[in-house]
Amino acid sequence: MMLRWMPRLIIGLLVLPITLGLLLALLPAFGYLPALGGEHVTMQHWQDLARTPGIWRSIRVSYFSGLLTTLLSLAVVLCFLAGFSGSRFDRWIRRLISPLLSLPHAAAAFGLAFLITPSGLIARWISPGLSGWQRPPDLMVGQDGYGLSLMAGLVIKEIPFLLLMALAALPQVNPGPSVMLARSLGYRSRLAWCKVVAPRLYPLLRLPVYAVLAYASSTVDVAMILGPSMPPTLSVQVVAWFNDPDLSMRFLASAGAIAQLLVTLVLLASWWLLEQLVAAIFALWVVRGGRDRGERWIALFGNVGMALAVAAAVLALLALIINSFAGWWRFPAAWPDRMGLENWLRAAPALLGPINTTLLIAGAATVIATLLTLAALEREQRLGGRPAWALWLLYLPLLVPQVAFLSGLTVTSVFFGAGPDCWLVVLGHLLLVLPYVFLTLSEAYRRLDPRWGQLARALGTSQNAVFWRVRMPLLLAPVLTAMALGLAVSISQYLPTQLLGGGRISTVTTEALALAAAGDRRLIAVWALLQAALPLLGFIVATALPRLLWRNRRGMREVH
Amino acid sequence: MNTSCDLQLAAVRLCLDRRVLLEIDATVRAGEVLTIMGPSGSGKSSLLAFIAGFLPPAFTASGQVWLAGHNITALPAEHSRVGLLFQDPLLFPHLSVAGNLRFGLSQRATDADARIDEALQQIGLAGFARRDPATLSGGQKARVALMRLLLSQPRAVLLDEPFSKLDAGLRHDMRELVFGQLRASRLPTLLVTHDEADALDAGGQVIVL
Numbered sequence: 001m002m003l004r005w006m007p008r009l010i011i012g013l014l015v016l017p018i019t020l021g022l023l024l025a026l027l028p029a030f031g032y033l034p035a036l037g038g039e040h041v042t043m044q045h046w047q048d049l050a051r052t053p054g055i056w057r058s059i060r061v062s063y064f065s066g067l068l069t070t071l072l073s074l075a076v077v078l079c080f081l082a083g084f085s086g087s088r089f090d091r092w093i094r095r096l097i098s099p100l101l102s103l104p105h106a107a108a109a110f111g112l113a114f115l116i117t118p119s120g121l122i123a124r125w126i127s128p129g130l131s132g133w134q135r136p137p138d139l140m141v142g143q144d145g146y147g148l149s150l151m152a153g154l155v156i157k158e159i160p161f162l163l164l165m166a167l168a169a170l171p172q173v174n175p176g177p178s179v180m181l182a183r184s185l186g187y188r189s190r191l192a193w194c195k196v197v198a199p200r201l202y203p204l205l206r207l208p209v210y211a212v213l214a215y216a217s218s219t220v221d222v223a224m225i226l227g228p229s230m231p232p233t234l235s236v237q238v239v240a241w242f243n244d245p246d247l248s249m250r251f252l253a254s255a256g257a258i259a260q261l262l263v264t265l266v267l268l269a270s271w272w273l274l275e276q277l278v279a280a281i282f283a284l285w286v287v288r289g290g291r292d293r294g295e296r297w298i299a300l301f302g303n304v305g306m307a308l309a310v311a312a313a314v315l316a317l318l319a320l321i322i323n324s325f326a327g328w329w330r331f332p333a334a335w336p337d338r339m340g341l342e343n344w345l346r347a348a349p350a351l352l353g354p355i356n357t358t359l360l361i362a363g364a365a366t367v368i369a370t371l372l373t374l375a376a377l378e379r380e381q382r383l384g385g386r387p388a389w390a391l392w393l394l395y396l397p398l399l400v401p402q403v404a405f406l407s408g409l410t411v412t413s414v415f416f417g418a419g420p421d422c423w424l425v426v427l428g429h430l431l432l433v434l435p436y437v438f439l440t441l442s443e444a445y446r447r448l449d450p451r452w453g454q455l456a457r458a459l460g461t462s463q464n465a466v467f468w469r470v471r472m473p474l475l476l477a478p479v480l481t482a483m484a485l486g487l488a489v490s491i492s493q494y495l496p497t498q499l500l501g502g503g504r505i506s507t508v509t510t511e512a513l514a515l516a517a518a519g520d521r522r523l524i525a526v527w528a529l530l531q532a533a534l535p536l537l538g539f540i541v542a543t544a545l546p547r548l549l550w551r552n553r554r555g556m557r558e559v560h
Numbered sequence: 561m562n563t564s565c566d567l568q569l570a571a572v573r574l575c576l577d578r579r580v581l582l583e584i585d586a587t588v589r590a591g592e593v594l595t596i597m598g599p600s601g602s603g604k605s606s607l608l609a610f611i612a613g614f615l616p617p618a619f620t621a622s623g624q625v626w627l628a629g630h631n632i633t634a635l636p637a638e639h640s641r642v643g644l645l646f647q648d649p650l651l652f653p654h655l656s657v658a659g660n661l662r663f664g665l666s667q668r669a670t671d672a673d674a675r676i677d678e679a680l681q682q683i684g685l686a687g688f689a690r691r692d693p694a695t696l697s698g699g700q701k702a703r704v705a706l707m708r709l710l711l712s713q714p715r716a717v718l719l720d721e722p723f724s725k726l727d728a729g730l731r732h733d734m735r736e737l738v739f740g741q742l743r744a745s746r747l748p749t750l751l752v753t754h755d756e757a758d759a760l761d762a763g764g765q766v767i768v769l
Contacts, residue, residue, distance in 0.1 A: 451646055454614050457637040458644040459664050459712040469663075473654040554694035555653025 003379040010372050010434070011393050017431060018396055021405030022261070024412060028254035033411065036247055045255040052252075054231030059263055061147040061227070062234040066217025066267050069151045073158040074209060076309065077166055078198055079302025082190040093306055094167075100160040100313050102485075102539055104492030106509055107532040109153040109225040110516075110524055111316025114323055116149060117142035119331060121319045127332040136331055145228045153226040154216045156313045159306070162208060168443070169204035173197055188295040190302075195286045199279075207391065211398040213271055217264050218401030221494040221509070225516055234260050235403045239495070242407055243503060254407060261404040268399070317532070323525035343522040350511075351530065358491055358507040358534065361422070365429035366486035369437040370479065376438070377445040378467055381453070394438055397431045406499045425505055428496030429489075437486045444478035445471075476549070477556075480542035488535030508534065565590035565628050567611075567716040567748035572623035574603050574610060581606060581619075582769055588716070588748040593739060593762040595751045598769030604752045608718045611750070612644055613637035627748075628715050643714030643747075645722040645738070649705035651693035657704055658689035664711035679707040683737075699730045706738055710745060717742055719751040723758060735761040 027033060031042035049055060084090050115121045119136035127133040142149050175197040182192035223233040231237060238260055241253035327338035397405075406428060452474060456466045472479070494509050506514075512527035550556035567588040574581040581603030588594040596604050609615045611625050614637060624633045632640040651660045661676045669675065680686050683703040693701060702722075709717065722738065723731045739762060742749050751762050759766050 449650075450614075451648075451650060452652070454609075454612065454637070455644055455646070455650050456652075456663070457614075458612055458642060458714075459708065460638050460641070460666065461663070462638050463636075470652065474652075550654065553653055553692050555651075555692070 003375055003382065006372065006376040006379045007390065010376055010438075011390070013372070014393060014396055014431060014434060017409060017427065018400055018405045020412070021408035022400070024408035025254045025257045025261075025404055026408070028251050028411060029258045031251060033250065033254075036250060038251060045251045048252050049255045049259060052237075055234075055237070057145075058231045058234045058237050059259070061145075061150075062217050062260070062263050063267055065147040065151050065154065065223075065227075065233070066213050066264070067270070069154040069158060069216040070209060070213045070271070072151070072305075073155050073162050073212065074205075076155075076159055076302060076305035077162045078194070078201075079190075079298045080163070080306040081166055081170070081201075081302070082193040082198070082298050083302055085189075089303070089307075093163075093310060096310055096314070097160045097163055098539075099536070100157075100310065101164055102488045102535045103157070103313065103317065104488070104509065104531050104535065105153075105157050105219065106221040106225065106492065106494060106512055107320065107528040108157050108313060108316055109222045110512070110528040111318075111320040112149070112153045112156065112312065113142050113225055114319035114521060114525070115312070115316050116152070121315065121322070124332060124334050134332060143226060143229055145230075147228055147233070150223055150227040150233070151216075152312070153222050154219065156309045156316070157222075158212050158216065159309045160313075162205065162212065163306075165208040166201060166205055169201060172204060173200045175201075186291045188292045190298045191290070191292065191295050194298060199282065199286075207395045210268060210271070211395060213267055214264050214399045214401060217267050218260055218403055220403060221513055224513055234263060235401065238403050238407065239498070242410070242499060250411070254411070257401075257404045257407040260401045264401045264404075320525045320529050320532070323521050324529050326522055326525075343526050347523055347526045351508075351526075354506045354508050354511050355530070355534070357505060358509070361426055361429055361497070361505075361507065362487045362490035362534075364426045365433045365490045366437070366483050368426075368430055369434040369486050370441070370483050372434065373438045373441050373482070374479070377442055378471075381445070381450075381471075382463060394435045397435055402432075402495045403499075406495055410499045410502070422501075422505065424500045425497055428500045429493055432493060432496065433486045433489050436489050437482045440485055441475075441478060441482040444475055444482075448474060474556075477542070477546040480545060481539075484535070484538035484542040487538040491531065491534050565715065565746060565748065566626075567750065568624075568626040569611070570624045570626060572607070572610070572625065573621065574606050574615075575620045576603075576606075576618060584767070585623075586765075586767065588750060588764075590748050591743045591746040593742070593749045593751050593764040595753060595759040595762050595764060595766045596769065597753060597756070597759060597766060602769040604769060605720060608644075608720055608750065608752055611716075612642050612718055613640055641713070641715040643709045643712055643717045645705060645709055645717065645719045647721050647725050649698075649701035651696075651701055651704055651708075653694060655693070656689065657685070657691045657693055657696070660693060660704060661708050661711055664708040666713075675711065679711060683707055698726060699734065702726060702730075702734055703737065706741060710741060714747065717747050717749045719749060719753075721753050721755075721758075722751075724753070724755065731757070732761070739763070 028036075028038060029045060031038045031040055031045060080093075113120070117123070118138070120142070123131070123133065123136065131137070175193065178196045179189065179192045182196050183189055187195065218235045220235045220239050223236045227233045227236060232240070234256065238253055238256035241249045241256060244253075322336065322339075324343055325339045325341070326336035327340055327342060329336040409424070409428065448471065452470050453466050456470045457463070461469065491507070492509060494513055497505055497507050497510050501510075508527060508531045512524060512531055515524045515527060546556065569584050569586045571583075571585050573583045584607065586594060596607065598604050606615065606619060610619070610621050613632075613635065615621055624631055626632065627640070627642065632642070651657075652663060655663065657680070658676050661679055662672055665672050665675065676689060677686070680688055683706070685700060685703065688696070688700075693704065696704065719738070723734055726734055735758065739749075749762075751758060753759060
């Protein structure tokens, strides 16, 4: 039976390319890459790396943007959840959170840049009235050297991610009764939540948090847009070396890729230490029995933080929209003098090819990921049992910095003399799409009442027929949602396309980022909006199709 | 001797974590109901799962289940011809009422539409074929579930507290309908319940765990 091998196939598919990629980055980092004339093991490239001007600063920015982004995002999410009660504000946030999650990182970063830079929306809105600026001020906002804008761009994306993960995990903790009990002992409600629910929720959030740490410390696309430029973050520097036409730079690039891996590992280790420290302090705080000190601060921090993050994301999107339709726009004017379709028409001829490529790659990766996931879950359903460590392996592609394993995989094409290959790009996307598809779909699949299948089989239906005639229709909505998420993840990828495609495969994301340096805001806005719109289409279909198909089936609107 | 339509549990023993949950040795004759009563955790639902072929891997079982002269212990669930009724009617929400009944019929059945109409008539739901099952009342759903079971032509039936979620007023009527139909079809039936009134209406042998 083919299904029997599915979990192993999936794990192999995730683990092999990543191990291979890391190995193939490790060899050239120590000078071994015969195809490029490196035949001896040497420390030369590490010495070159250490002597690169500004390299330590790059490393510092990468490390701290990872650490602070995660700390801030997690703190806001937990403080917000502490007061989560289903008020109108809470419901608003909840409704906005999924669309914000589907907003690609790069589009959000571009939007934020258009919002906060010296000639951005905010500066225009307060000028000249409040600020007195007649010309864009000479401030380093937008790509500041400390990485503050970079962190802001990451925070507005990581907060929705962590919030959604937390909301999904929350029912497992069953917070209601324990909060009520604590409140009956005189604790204020938010403090009660922080003291009795948060410590049980955090372990369920650990893997997503580690994924945020890894992502924030090694992102390339967001750092290209909002990160410092002289010197850039480590990951951006490494990619620049990889893209250098001088192939001998590959050695330095590989050393840099391994350095990025080390930075992320050190960050994860320091976070782990921080966890221990916080747990110890927390234990003291909890048993001291304070019943209302801090309640107000938690409320303030959680609500203001959440409102700011969501508002920034929405305004960023607005900034993209305005810029994409803007004509002539002198500085202090709050709105463009003229709005029109020129920018879109100007870009139109160039849009079609990349849209096609984007959808092809995203479609292929998503379909493969969905089929593999369904097969594995169906196997689990039939044979029972699931290894506990499987979850860690699923998270592997999200915990290892992309630049570290992808750079190694590009070396394979040098090794085997193969050119940049569309399938290699699809494989790269698959590595990142599969975990998300699996994590979303597995939850719905495992939650489905097993009696549906038992009943159908007792009625004489074979296992395969049960899958097609019962499980698939009942799970149509979650399957489509998982696929929409898969498409969104793939569409927003920059690095796999750029590195594995050798810069010769262009998607809407690579096009948008290629424009970043040129600085034509209106054109960037068009591409970034397109990048944001494509995933949205997927989600619209995923929501609309089940409603249309089951319009006469009221029972299909409930969760099974 | 085993050529009759009896359901026979021969030295069946269910264990969980090496602890014996239950041991049973019984024969249910065609058209009769054997009622099994016991507190939750006594393994009565696991017994049904074992007979139907869905015992979770955590359990171990020994003994044999014979149905109409065949050893069905190791048969895949879809071939053992043992029908199930649960607490909930579990009408497939993506299918119409007729679709649900059609699901019970063999795919080779040629006179499906006629038999579905006939079945609906039998339970007083003529003209409900195209309805969304979610729009039916609790009692109507339960009746459709029963007909779906009978259309699949089982050789034995397992009832897992099938009346416990019905309104008290409906419960008695529903019992009469279910037991009447099962008796008329001469099916051996195993009933698992908390409710002594169920056992009373079933009118057969009772085993208390």
